[in-house]
Amino acid sequence: MILTLTLNPSLDRTIEVGALTRGAVIRAAATHLDPGGKGVNVTRALLANDVRSCAVIPYGGSEGRRLLDLLSAEGIDMIPVPVEGPTRSNVAIAEPDGTVTKVNEPGTALTPAELDTLAGAVLDAARSAGWVVASGSLPPGAPVDVYAGLCRRFADAGINLAVDTSGPALVSAVNAGPALVKPNRDELAEATGTSIACVGDVLAAVGKLRAMGARSVLTSLGADGALLVEHDEQVWYGECAVEELRSSVGAGDALLAGFLAAGARGATALAEGLAWAGAAVGLPGSRMPRPADIDRTHVRIGPPDPARPLTPPPRSAPGGI
Numbered sequence: 001m002i003l004t005l006t007l008n009p010s011l012d013r014t015i016e017v018g019a020l021t022r023g024a025v026i027r028a029a030a031t032h033l034d035p036g037g038k039g040v041n042v043t044r045a046l047l048a049n050d051v052r053s054c055a056v057i058p059y060g061g062s063e064g065r066r067l068l069d070l071l072s073a074e075g076i077d078m079i080p081v082p083v084e085g086p087t088r089s090n091v092a093i094a095e096p097d098g099t100v101t102k103v104n105e106p107g108t109a110l111t112p113a114e115l116d117t118l119a120g121a122v123l124d125a126a127r128s129a130g131w132v133v134a135s136g137s138l139p140p141g142a143p144v145d146v147y148a149g150l151c152r153r154f155a156d157a158g159i160n161l162a163v164d165t166s167g168p169a170l171v172s173a174v175n176a177g178p179a180l181v182k183p184n185r186d187e188l189a190e191a192t193g194t195s196i197a198c199v200g201d202v203l204a205a206v207g208k209l210r211a212m213g214a215r216s217v218l219t220s221l222g223a224d225g226a227l228l229v230e231h232d233e234q235v236w237y238g239e240c241a242v243e244e245l246r247s248s249v250g251a252g253d254a255l256l257a258g259f260l261a262a263g264a265r266g267a268t269a270l271a272e273g274l275a276w277a278g279a280a281v282g283l284p285g286s287r288m289p290r291p292a293d294i295d296r297t298h299v300r301i302g303p304p305d306p307a308r309p310l311t312p313p314p315r316s317a318p319g320g321i
């Protein structure tokens with residue numbers, strides 16, 4: 001069983017538009033409402049592919065109740081913890097060429113008692129978990145070392161922790177030595193204070209992250225695929241050709257879910273993760289792929305070419321997509 005913790009879940013509204021013009025009135029072509037938050041998406045992807053998973057989430061206000069309704073409608077196994085503040089809503093504006101502009105609310109603060117209840121729920125449920133995934137931004141005011149604290153407690157209990165977050169929470173978690181971290185390119189650059197323009201830069205930055213404490217590092221590189229550096233120094237690079245690009249929201253979560261579902265080791269797991277991520281970008285909103293959506297023939301795995309330049313990134317805040 002793979003347990004996920006999302007301290008800052010969301011209602012994700014995706015609005016499809018013909019073109020985005022600042023300051024204009026734009027008529028939406030379609031809208032989608034999905035349950036959101038990175039760990040929530042990992043659980044959704046795993047369950048959609050018959051891999052046991054359970055999501056621990058705080059929920060509050062009418063938005064929180066809506067989130068639970070959407071998750072229940074998808075048959076998601078979850079441990080919902082009621083909290084005082086309302087669950088946030090995040091908006092993604094998707095253009096026909098696959099460009100996504102995302103606006104994420106900060107979320108509302110959790111009280112120390114609420115954080116303790118959530119941590120207790122995770123520690124309890126983790127006893128039957130092979131992996132625990134702590135994913136997404138922290139709500140305002142949460143201690144930056146909250147994932148690091150979990151990491152130390154899980155290490156004592158022999159439980160593997162995967163962390164996907166950004167900024168100071170990522171740096172703090174990495175210092176605590178998690179089994180796996182899944183930064184994207186921006187998050188990796190920010191955490192290591194480096195600029196990343198080619199695969200060689202990714203390798204150098206991952207080396208820094210591992211020197212700080214991370215054991216294995218799975219870096220998602222958007223259109224350029226993903227790079228896996230394992231705790232025993234094995235390195236794998238992979239790509240997935242995508243036929244139709246509809247929404248990249250949640251593609252990194254699908255990558256992590258597929259990687260863990262396939263055993264979290266080596267080329268096989270990287271290929272599975274890339275196949276799930278490639279399927280996710282062809283789906284609207286943050287919909288997670290089902291078995292029928294996943295085509296493994298588009299994935300190519302091999303050694304990394306350090307000289308390979310990366311596609312220039314869109315201007316975004318780390319932790320966005």
Ligand SMILES: O=P(O)(O)OC[C@@]1(O)O[C@H](CO)[C@@H](O)[C@@H]1O
Nearest residue numbers: 036037038090104136137250319
């Ligand atoms: O604000 P965070 O926690 O960094 O990211 C939240 C989020 O953008 O991540 C998911 C996609 O990965 C979405 O479902 C959600 O809206």
